[in-house]
Amino acid sequence: MADSVIYTNQLTRKFGDFVAVNAISFEVKRGEIFGFLGANGAGKTTAMRILCGLLTPTSGEARVAGFDVYRQNEEIKKHIGYMSQKFSLYENLTVRENIQFFGGIYGLSRQELKNKTEVLIERLGLHDEADKLVGSLPLGWKQKISFSVAILHRPKIVFLDEPTGGVDPITRRQFWDMIYEAAHDGITVFVTTHYMDEAEYCDRVSIMVDGAIAALDTPAGLKHQFKAANMDEVFLQLARGAKRSDA
Amino acid sequence: MSTVRVENIKKTYDKGTVIALEEVSFEVKSGELFGLIGPDGAGKTSLFRILTTLLLPDSGHAEVAGLDVVKDLWQIRRIVGYMPGKFSLYQDLSIEENLNFFATVFNTTVQKNFHLIEEIYVQIEPFKKRLAGKLSGGMKQKLALCCALIHEPKVLFLDEPTTGVDPVSRKEFWDMLDRLKARGITIIVSTPYMDEASRCDRIALLQKGKILELDSLEKIIARHPQNLYAVDADNAYQLMKDLRLTPEIESTFAFGEEQHVTLQSLLDGEQFLHQYLSNLGHTGLKIRKITPNIEDIFIKLMLENQ
Structure with missing residues (x-):
């Protein structure tokens, strides 16, 4: 586990009698793009909250960026990035203010912030928009800024919760270019998505069913194992067998 | 015969600086399952709100079942069902209470139109005493669909019913729409998922307030x-x-x-x-x-x- 950024062993979380996450064990390596799939209600969100240091497990082990989820959850929060469609940027702050606000929260110094803000605005080609309110920008841009902000402090790992929902097909692919670039720079990417074509872009994919990991392999390996032409078919075969659902 | 007719509908926000819909025109035939496909910001929700009389267009004309969306709003509201993208039922009423409330408002009873919702309702019935605010996403979606159907609408408007829903549940939802269509209900549904185009009789591809293409999927593909x-x-x-x-x-x-x-x-x-x-x-x-x-x-x- 020397080079693993996420390590879990028999990780379990119960809510009363309900076993939301049932003894999951897996590792994610440095620089890997790891797809975390599953039907609604399969336990993805609960697992992700544990890995982000927001929820204590009931039993089992887990380490994220080298920190223990039971005792070092505050350290975990400092060493990860997080982005979801529901929580991304403050709409009533400008692009520049958002970058500085989140950079500050992630602990960047004043000087670092100043440099990084300008570099980022330059790289995203947002000179003319830097002082506009984020709320006035198209969704695709918000998502790109939001991702850039989530990795501004160079975290070991970034968690992306359905980052491309509702985004147009071109922007969706540009977003994945950014994911590839980040992974290329050594940032581990942990991503959930309901777009099965995006599962193909991941190095490895796990599929959760009823709280457990029902399959985990490279996309090619999964397609071979389930004799499927694409990831959509793999997902259907596994998730159709699910006993519990979001109802 | 067309059930929905949209002619040069234009809608802007913020004193005309934000264009939501740019002279959009199309028709939906009676009994059709029609898809509005486009990303966030395409104008789908604005269009739905205009057609359900909740928003006034800047200009243009639109009819639902032969009724004008501006002049005949009260009549239209009686014959359409609308499921907004954002969950809009009463969070502090139970499943059962929400459903009864909507039936009563439309001067009908749950018993009278139960056949329309039965297949969907049985899936959430075990939780009928639970408050709507405490339901999971999938259950909220099913309850919202029941409430939109309980007065037997002529036209059903569904705004992004499958957004954030996993691929298996999405397929099940579309199977359900096929069965509602078989009952003769005209359905207009919006989605950001392009692959759902194949489930519609005809589709309009919408982007930044403009219709890029409109036809059956096969014909659109053949044209390009x-x-x-x-x-x-x-x-x-x-x-x-x-x-x-x-x-x-x-x-x-x-x-x-x-x-x-x-x-x-x-x-x-x-x-x-x-x-x-x-x-x-x-x-x-x-x-x-x-x-x-x-x-x-x-x-x-x-x-x-x-």
Whole structure:
């Protein structure tokens, strides 16, 4: 586990009698793009909250960026990035203010912030928009800024919760270019998505069913194992067998 | 016969600075399952709110079942069902209470139209005493659909009912819509998922307030022939980079494990791509000419409209 950024062993979380996450064990390596799939209600969100240091497990082990989820959850929060469609940027702050606000929260110094803000605005080609309110920008841009902000402090790992929902097909692919670039720079990417074509872009994919990991392999390996032409078919075969659902 | 008629509808916000809909026109036939397909910000919700009389257009004209959306709002409200994208039922009423409330408001009873909702309602009935605010996403969606159906609407408007829903549940939802359509209800549904186009009788592709295309999926595909190839190689990341380097290639976009490559001229793409990529040292090359799918076409139309 020397080079693993996420390590879990028999990780379990119960809510009363309900076993939301049932003894999951897996590792994610440095620089890997790891797809975390599953039907609604399969336990993805609960697992992700544990890995982000927001929820204590009931039993089992887990380490994220080298920190223990039971005792070092505050350290975990400092060493990860997080982005979801529901929580991304403050709409009533400008692009520049958002970058500085989140950079500050992630602990960047004043000087670092100043440099990084300008570099980022330059790289995203947002000179003319830097002082506009984020709320006035198209969704695709918000998502790109939001991702850039989530990795501004160079975290070991970034968690992306359905980052491309509702985004147009071109922007969706540009977003994945950014994911590839980040992974290329050594940032581990942990991503959930309901777009099965995006599962193909991941190095490895796990599929959760009823709280457990029902399959985990490279996309090619999964397609071979389930004799499927694409990831959509793999997902259907596994998730159709699910006993519990979001109802 | 058309049940919904939209003529040059225009809608702007913030004193005209934000254009939501730009002179949009289309018709939906009676009994049709019609899809409005486009990303966030395309104008789908504005259009739904105008058609359900909740928002006034800046200009243009629209009718639902022969009634004017501005003048005849009270009559329209009685005959349409609307499921907004954002959950809008009473969070502090139970499943049962919400359903009864909507039936009463529309001067009917749950018993009278139970046949319409039965198949959906039985799935949430075990939790009928639970407050709507405490339901999971999937259960909220089913309750909202029941409430939109309980007065037996002539036209059903569903705004992004499958957003954030997993692929299995999405398929089940569309199967359910097929059965409602079989009962003669006209359904207009919006979605950001391009693959759902195949489930609709006809679709409108919407982007930034404009209809890019409108027809059945087959006809739209036939109208946009492309010199298009699916390309796969051992090193996918390098492949993506290399395909962006030569002027003969008009566009290249990732589609699952493959790149979909459009060539500029009508040259033999298989031969050209094979030679070009082999020279760059690529191995494991698989190249085949393909018919565009809906997402290829949406991308093409977006590039043309930039």
